[in-house]
Amino acid sequence: MRSALSETLVELASRDERILLLTGDHGYSLFDDFRRMCPSQYINAGVAEQNMVGVASGLARAGFRPIVYGLSAFIPIRVLEQIKLDIAHDDLPVIFIGDGAGFVYSHLGTSHQSTEDIACARSIPNLNVFSPADAQETRRCFSIAYQLSKPVYIRVGKADLGTVHSKPITAELGDLITLKPGKSGNLALLATGSMVSTAQQLCESEFPRASLYTAPFIKPINDEQLIGICRTSSAVITLEEHSIFGGFGSVVAEIASAYAPTRIFRIGVADRFSEYCGSYGYLLKEHGLDFESVKKRISSFIDSSI
Amino acid sequence: MAYAGSAVHIGCAFSIIEILATLHKRYLRYPENNPNAEARDYLVLSKGHGVMAQYACMVDRGWLSESDLEHYFSDGSILKGLSDSRVDGLEATSGSLGHGLSVGVGLSLAAKLKRTGQKTFVIVGDGEINEGPIWEGLLFAHHHRLKDLMVIVDENGFQAMGTTREVMNMESIGSKFDSFGFDTREVNGHDESDINQSIRNLFSLSSENPKALIAKTVKGKGVPFMEHDNSWHYTRLNSQTYRNALDALKTTTP
Numbered sequence: 001m002r003s004a005l006s007e008t009l010v011e012l013a014s015r016d017e018r019i020l021l022l023t024g025d026h027g028y029s030l031f032d033d034f035r036r037m038c039p040s041q042y043i044n045a046g047v048a049e050q051n052m053v054g055v056a057s058g059l060a061r062a063g064f065r066p067i068v069y070g071l072s073a074f075i076p077i078r079v080l081e082q083i084k085l086d087i088a089h090d091d092l093p094v095i096f097i098g099d100g101a102g103f104v105y106s107h108l109g110t111s112h113q114s115t116e117d118i119a120c121a122r123s124i125p126n127l128n129v130f131s132p133a134d135a136q137e138t139r140r141c142f143s144i145a146y147q148l149s150k151p152v153y154i155r156v157g158k159a160d161l162g163t164v165h166s167k168p169i170t171a172e173l174g175d176l177i178t179l180k181p182g183k184s185g186n187l188a189l190l191a192t193g194s195m196v197s198t199a200q201q202l203c204e205s206e207f208p209r210a211s212l213y214t215a216p217f218i219k220p221i222n223d224e225q226l227i228g229i230c231r232t233s234s235a236v237i238t239l240e241e242h243s244i245f246g247g248f249g250s251v252v253a254e255i256a257s258a259y260a261p262t263r264i265f266r267i268g269v270a271d272r273f274s275e276y277c278g279s280y281g282y283l284l285k286e287h288g289l290d291f292e293s294v295k296k297r298i299s300s301f302i303d304s305s306i
Numbered sequence: 307m308a309y310a311g312s313a314v315h316i317g318c319a320f321s322i323i324e325i326l327a328t329l330h331k332r333y334l335r336y337p338e339n340n341p342n343a344e345a346r347d348y349l350v351l352s353k354g355h356g357v358m359a360q361y362a363c364m365v366d367r368g369w370l371s372e373s374d375l376e377h378y379f380s381d382g383s384i385l386k387g388l389s390d391s392r393v394d395g396l397e398a399t400s401g402s403l404g405h406g407l408s409v410g411v412g413l414s415l416a417a418k419l420k421r422t423g424q425k426t427f428v429i430v431g432d433g434e435i436n437e438g439p440i441w442e443g444l445l446f447a448h449h450h451r452l453k454d455l456m457v458i459v460d461e462n463g464f465q466a467m468g469t470t471r472e473v474m475n476m477e478s479i480g481s482k483f484d485s486f487g488f489d490t491r492e493v494n495g496h497d498e499s500d501i502n503q504s505i506r507n508l509f510s511l512s513s514e515n516p517k518a519l520i521a522k523t524v525k526g527k528g529v530p531f532m533e534h535d536n537s538w539h540y541t542r543l544n545s546q547t548y549r550n551a552l553d554a555l556k557t558t559t560p
Contacts, residue, residue, distance in 0.1 A: 046449075051408045051442035058412015061397070062420070063344075082439075085399045086409055090391050 001159035004135035005097075006033050008142045009067065013038040016065060016146075022056055023069040024049040026099070031069075049074050053082035060092040065146075071105070072098025072114040076121050076153055083151070088126040093149040095142075101157040102194055102241030103274065106283040115269040119246025121153045122219045128152040128173075129219040131240075131248070133196035136165040137216040144173050155218075157194040157241055158280060164196050164214060174222040176229070179203075182211025187302070188233035190215060192248045195239035195267075198291055206295055218248055223255055230260035237265050237298055241289060244268040265301045267294055307358055309548040311379025313387060317526035317538035319358035321462040321495065322429060325521055328501045329427055330363045341369050341395040347424050348413045350397045352406025353431035353460060354389030355539075357396070361385060364395045404437025406430070407457065411443045414455040414516075425509075429458045433465025436474045441486070444516075448487035451514040456505065457488070459518065460495065462525040464536045483518040495521030529554045 010033050013019040021034060022043045035042050045052035049070055056066035068075060075098050076083050087094050098117055105112035122129045130141040130152060138156070145152040164179070171177050179196075180203055182188065187210040191199035196214045203212045213229065215221070230236055236256065238249035249266030256262050269287050276286055284290040288297060308316045329349060337343040341364075351360055361378065364370040370385075377383040384393060388401030398409040410428035417424040430440060447455050465473050476482070483490045489511055491504040501521065508517040525539075526532030529551045543551065 045446060046442075048439075048442035048446065050404075050439040051411070051446055054405055054408020054439065054443065055412035055415060055446065057398075058409045058414070059416050060412075061409070062413055062416030064416055064419075081402060082405065082408075085402060086405055089399050 001132075001135045001138055001156075002030060004138045005156065005159075006030055008139055009034050010037050012067075012142065012146055013041045017041070018063060018065045019067060020059060020064050021067050021069065022052050024052050024074060026070055030099075049079050050082055053079045054086050056094050057082070057086035057092060060087070060094050061090075065093055065149075067095045067097065069097045069099065071112060072101040072117045072155060073105075073112050076117055077114060080120055080124070083121075083127065083153075084124050088124050088151045091126045091150055094151050095145050096151075096153045097156060098153060099156045101155045103280060103283040103287070104158050106274075106280045107277055109277065110273045113274060115241070115243045116246070117153075117155060118218055118240075118242050118248065119250070122246070122251070126151055127219070128217075129155065130216055131155045131157070131193040131218050132216050133191075133193055133214050134162070134164040136163075136167070136169050137214070140169050140171060141216055148173065155193060161194055161197040164200070171216065174217050174220045176213040176215045176222060176225055178211070179214055180210075180212040182233070183209055184232045185234055186210055188213065188229050188236045189239065190229070190236060190248075190252060191239040192216070192218065194241045195289070198289075198294060199239050201291060202295060202298070207298070215248060218251060221251055221255070223259070226252060226255050227260045230256040230262040230264075233262065235263040235265065235302070237267060237301070239267045239294065241284075242268050244270065265298070267297060307361065307375040307378045309543040310376045311383075312542045313358065313379040314540050314542060315355040315358070315387065316541070316543070317464070317532055317536070318353065318355040318431070318462075320527045320529065320532065321523040321525050322353075322356045322460050323359045323362070323527070324496045324498050325429065325458055325460070325501055326359050326363050328498045328505070330367065332502055333425065333427070333505065336367070339367060341367075345422065345424065348397050348410060348426040350406045350410040350413070350426065350428045351389045352398065352400055352410070352428050353403070353434050354400030354406070355431070356429070356460070357387070357389045360389070360396065367395070369395050403431070403434040404439040407440050407443040408446075410455065411447050411452065414447070414452040415450055417454060418450070418452060423454065425454045425456070426452075427456050427458060429460060431465070432459055432461040432463065432470050432476060432479060433473070435459065435476065435479070436465070444483070444486040444488065447516040452516045453514045456508065456517040456519060457483070459483075459520045460523050461520055462523040464525045464539070466539055468536065480518075480520045483520065487515055488518040489513055489515045490518040490520060492520045492522065495523035496527055528558045530558070
């Protein structure tokens, strides 16, 4: 997924000289190819994220296509007001990449962890929010973000969880992608980002009759498709490495409650910060997002609904 | 405008009127007088609280009408109480302070990358420069040698709740800009010929440094009962103070 990110950035910048990549002194080896192939389009703006977003605003106003990179704890969280006033208010074509979303920086603690970014970003008018799960979704998200020519926040979480799609995908903006059609009247699992691979494993081993969807687009989202899924499923489980407040699960619940009331169980991060240091797997377990915990939570939800 | 709209932030507008007049008359190039011309120079009012002064200049340029001004601050008017980038002639949305400089730095960097020679002027307040992103922007501007960028500090000595000395003493603003690598001049911000001469001198320097003009100004300049009285940051005009202000302006304005 990271090499797809690097390749995509190089591809876009080689094709369009208006593209400028700005980083707040982050990225390390991710930009090796970019710096070699497109050196004049790379700007390290220093450890000064607020200024970086303002600069991106000025560049976009003058016809450039800035791509602003940072860790999602900083882009968009630290610079939310700059994104709102300097970019989104004027619908400027700036792509924000928030890397390391969720608990990727499991050893570093709360400052580098990000579980509120979707909620904050999606409440800003004009700002689109994407959340790819693998290399193919990453390519598709960037391709659509570039064509869209509007403000987009692309959330990049744990990137080495394997392949979701074996071939390039053609989903349109807002579409959920069916990974496994289920029989009507059964459970539907809707996952985004890093939790898609967990949802896949759950479908394979625990809930064979459930349908499974991945959501690379959080905002906008295809309402009709979502309503259809809610209408034909016995219950909906949403999975995300993000707060249960305001994230992907909330999007599904907001739409379903109006048009297709269904029981919706949101699996995500509860209203708490990480207590401990540890590996990524350890942190997921602390937050009840590892395979075993999620399996138990879904099972007890199903039992309680009977 | 301030009376018709029962608006606040009157003092902040009076302190920058001569600066704006000089920029509009002598420096800012708008091809075909088009505020959106691609090749225009950029004026970013980072201290959006002084927006009434810019609206007045925009009427002079024919971008706004007198009737637009009469509806300022009123129901349904697009002319908001603070600078808003959706109005032609205003480059950035401001009011939350410390935004406009970075936008101006981005515009100036764009001009440098495109080699167009467009100039960018950013007006910041001496209260506004309490904000951290201002200093991030100055570092970036110098690092990228944005020689066509000029930051103009409206040093009126006041911010919302008191004097800058009481609230957050900046000491010498000029020496701070100097140490950030700017070519810096101090001027009387109400003397158009002083402002003009200093801008000309700064741009005639052969250095690659960005420029800074520290304009010593008086909040509420031109209306004696407003001058140096910070209550005019928030006070609205009534019919009596409005008449008094007009009378005062007729005698103080050449």
